[in-house]
Amino acid sequence: MEGMDREQLAEFLKSRRARVRPADAGLPDGGRRRTPGLRREEVARLAGISVDYYARLEQGRGPRPSRQVLASLARALRLFDDERSYLFQVAGEQPGPPAGPSGVVSAGIRHLLERLDDTPAFVIDAKYELLAWNRMAVRLMGDPDAHGRNMIWNLFCGPWPLDDDSPPEAQAFAAECVADLRAASVRYPDDAGIRSLIARLRAASPEFVRRWEEHRVCVRRTTLKTLQHPVFGELVLECQVLQADEQGQRVVFYTAAPGSPTASVLCGLREAVVA
Template sequence: MGVNRVQLAEFLKDRRARVSPADAGLPAGTRRRTPGLRREEVARLAGISVDYYARLEQGRGPNPSRQVLAALGRALRLFEDERGHLFRLAGEQPGPPAGPSQAVPPGILHLLERLDDTPAFVIDAKYDLLAWNRMAVRLMGDPPPERNMIWNAFCGPMPVGMESSAEYQSFADESVADLRAASARYPDDEGIRALIERLHAGSSEFTRRWNQHRVCVRRTTLKTLTHPVYGELDLECQVLHADDSGQRVVFYTAAPGSRTADVLGGLRERAGM
C-alpha cells in the first residue's frame, strides 16, 4: 500500500480548517484570515517542524511515520474513523486507537455550565472524574481527593463487600466489566494498565470480578442515592458517549412530579441558579 500524497495533503488541509483554536486548547489570538488552525499551530501540537508539516500539505513531504501520523491525529482532533483514513492515505494500517483523553472538549464544558437543573459530570474510559457542574456538587458534595470512581468503589473509605447493597454490587460488577472493555480498546494505555495493577494489589473483590472476564459498556441505569438531608432519592442515570476519546457525560434526572424531582428543584433554588 503506497502513500496517496495528493489525497493526504487535501485531507490534512481540510481537517486543519475544521479545528478551532479553542478546540485545540489554544488562545484565539489576533483576527484570522481563514478558519481553523494555522500550519505552525498544527506542527507545534504534533511536535514536528513547520517545514515538515508544510511539505505534507503540499504533497511533497517524506512518508510520515506511524508516530507522526498518531501525533497529527491528536493535533487535528480526529475521530477514530478519520484517524484510520489518515493512516491508510499514508500507506499504513491503523493500529489501536489513541489512549483516552483527559482534555474535556470546550463544548462539553459549556453544556455542563448550562445544565443548571441537572446534576452532571464527565468521566473518561477508566472512570477518572474530569469535570462536573454545580448541581452535581449540590447533590453529591465536593469530589473526593481520589478522582477515580472504580478505585473509590473497591479501595475507598467504604469499599464494596458482601454486605454492600445489591445496587452497589451491580455498580462494582459493571464497572469492572467496563474497565475490561476499555483495556481491550486501548491496549497500550499506561494509565489503564496502572489502574488495573493498583486495583489487583488493593482489592481481592476487584480481582474476583476481573477473573470473571465479563465485558460491557455502561448504559442508562436506575440509581438510588442517599442524601444526608433528603434521604433516599430515585434517579435515572443517563450516559452520553461524548466522542471517540472514551469520555462520557453522566446526567442524573428524575421522573417529573416525583419527590426526587422536587428535591432537585429545591437544590437548584438554594444554589441560586
C-alpha cells in the first residue's frame, strides 16, 4: 500500500462526521448544535480513542492510525463498505473484512416502522436478531421479548422446533435461513455474535447441524410464508426483505394479496392498533 494521505483522510473524516446524526449512532441529541452531525468528542468516544488524537486526524497532523483504530472509526461513523475501504486506503492500509453487523437501528428506519400502521414490519441483523418492530408486528406475531429475539434460534430450539413433520414451506424457510447465516459467517468472519450463535445451535440442534453441513449459501429475499396464528388460523403472507444498510440490517415487511382472507385479517389488526 502507498503512504498515508493526511489531507484526504482529514477531509473525509470531517465530511462523514457531519453526515451522522446522534440518534443514528445511539446517542442523545444533546440540544442545539452549531453544526450538523456528531461532535468530535462523540466520535472519539464511540471509537474508543482520545479526543486530542481524533482532532489531530481531522486537522491533518495526526500519526498514521492503526488498523484497529480505522475499524473503530468506520463503526463510529457508520461507514458503508465502499467508504470503509476508502478510509483504509487513504490511511495507507489494505482494507480488511467489513465490520460486524450493526445493532443500532437508525432513527429514519424507526420512523418508517412507526408510520407503517397497516403493515407488520421489523428489522433484523445478519444473525436474525430482532432489533426493532412496529405495533402491527406485535399484533401479528406476539411480543418478541416473550419468546426470545433470535429468529433462527426460535426456529430450531424454540417451543415448537422444526422437525420432519413440519410443513414443506417451513422446511424451505429453515434451509434459506441456515444458508443465509452461513453467508453472514463468511462476510463477517470476526463477529463474535455470529460465531457464538452458530456454536450454540450446533450444540443444541441436530436438525441445524444437518442443514449447516449441506454448505448452502444464499441471501434471503422476497418469499411467501404461511403463519399459523392462534386466533385467525392459517395466514398466507408475502415476505418482502429490503437491505437497510451495509452492516447486515434488513427490514422485513409482511403483506397480503388484495382481497385475500389474510388481507382482511391484517385490516382488522390495523383497526385494533389504531383504536
